[in-house]
Amino acid sequence: MRAPSFWTIRYGRDSAPILRLLLSPLGALYGASVARRIAKASPLSLSIPVISIGNLTAGGTGKTPFSETLRTLLAELLGGQIGIVSRGYGGSLEGPVAVDPAVHGADAVGDEPLMLAQGGPVFVGRDRAAAGKLAAQNGMKALILDDGHQNPALAKIISLVVVDGQTGFGNGHLIPAGPLREKPAIGLARADAIIVMGAVSDDALEDIDGFKGPVFKASLNAKxxxxxxxxxxxxxxxxxxxxxxxxxxxxxxxxxxxxxxxxxxxxxxxxxxxxxxxxxxxxxxxxxxxxxxxxxxxxxxxxxxxAIEAILEDEAAFLAFLRAKLDSHLGQD
Missing domain, CATH: 3.40.50.11060 (GTPase HflX, N-terminal domain)
Incomplete structure (x- = not known):
């Protein structure tokens, strides 16, 4: 689906205040279901680090290009292959399966996993814990859990939330009254860092104000x-x-x-x-x-x-953040 225009409009007639009001009870139910699923979960701990990339809103924020950037940085830090685990949205295969671009099409594994598989190992599965186990068995040094912030299947050592620098959290309402998958205060409490993608608006700055962790800026550049x-x-x-x-x-x-x-x-x-x-x-x-x-x-x-690539404004600072988190985790093993 295409996101309704009123999801990103905060005030005025075009913000569809009456429709938003009518849809708000459904949004409350949606948010409660997400919170309940996370609270009841028993995440699987793997023998390798799991780094989650996600967001709090529906729609594109630049997660996929950033996954490529993160994979490159992690490979440099850990000296080995980094796998990406995805649900395989739009694909027919239940998985778990290692994506092979020479064999699989988008109809089988989904478009984003197939695109990411051009640059390295990708594992898809409706059960992301099973896909994560398959990745670990295939010798990955670490895993990136794509679109994983609301998915509790795997225990994560780092949780990154990508925020659109222009629209932030939109009109501040939960799906379908707005773009939010969960309330920001709840979602950001589980985040270790925020990646703000693109030029930053006052609305976006207001949305992340009060977050206690590091905030890194990045941009999407077209080749x-x-x-x-x-x-x-x-x-x-x-x-x-x-x-x-x-x-x-x-x-x-x-x-x-x-x-x-x-x-x-x-x-x-x-x-x-x-x-x-x-x-x-x-x-x-x-x-x-x-x-x-x-x-x-x-x-x-x-x-x-x-082709689009995600470029960090301060790569050195982000690398230092990753290294500290990884060292802390590996030091406990």
Missing amino acids: PVAIGGPVLGFCGIGRPEKFDATLRSLGLNVVDLYPFADHHRYRPDELVRLEADARAAGATLVTTEKDYVRLPPDFAAKVQVV
Whole structure:
């Protein structure tokens, strides 16, 4: 689904105050169910460190690119392979299974795990404790638990919460009245550090004010692409307007952007329309890495990809934070 616009609007008529009020009881039930699931869980402790990356809101905050950055840093610190454990959202396999890009498609393991598997080991499973055990058996030095802040299956030594620097926690209400998966005071109490992604607004600063742990800033940078002439973008991500802004930041001549639902599976007729509209405009089709892995190979060959990387503002400080946490954990073994 695409996030409703009123989720990020805090005041005024466009914030849909009446609808928000009507949906608030459902939000209270949602929040209670998350809290109950976490409270009743018995997390599995693995023999290797588990680092969770998550957020408090639905929709994209930059967790996936940051997972790649974190994997690189952990590999340098620990001197070995770092596995990523994912639920495999959108995939049909229950798992646990090690993702093999040469064998698996997005329909089997999910788009984000398949994309992450281009850079290193990824393990998917509905039961993330089972996926974590499989990763440990495969010789991983540590695990990154993707989208793991509300998942209590594995005991974590570090919990990182990624916050969108512009929208923060949105209108401050729980799903479906707003974007929150749980109340910030509860979610941040389990966090060891916050990663603020992108330029920071006053609203976002207010949302994280009072957090006692370290706050690190990062940005999402698009890798340059050599495309001459107009481009027609398309994407199925949580906030498609971000991809539009990315294309324009690269100086590309964007004639149009076609937004689809997050994790959208493209139908043949949609691909025919995209190709026809691009041809009529004399434009090159451009999409995200996440969308690219969901495309049929014959169509993907006609599409350019814009890759995104997460860059820490103060990598040295973040490395020091990681090293201290890892040393503390390993010293107890």
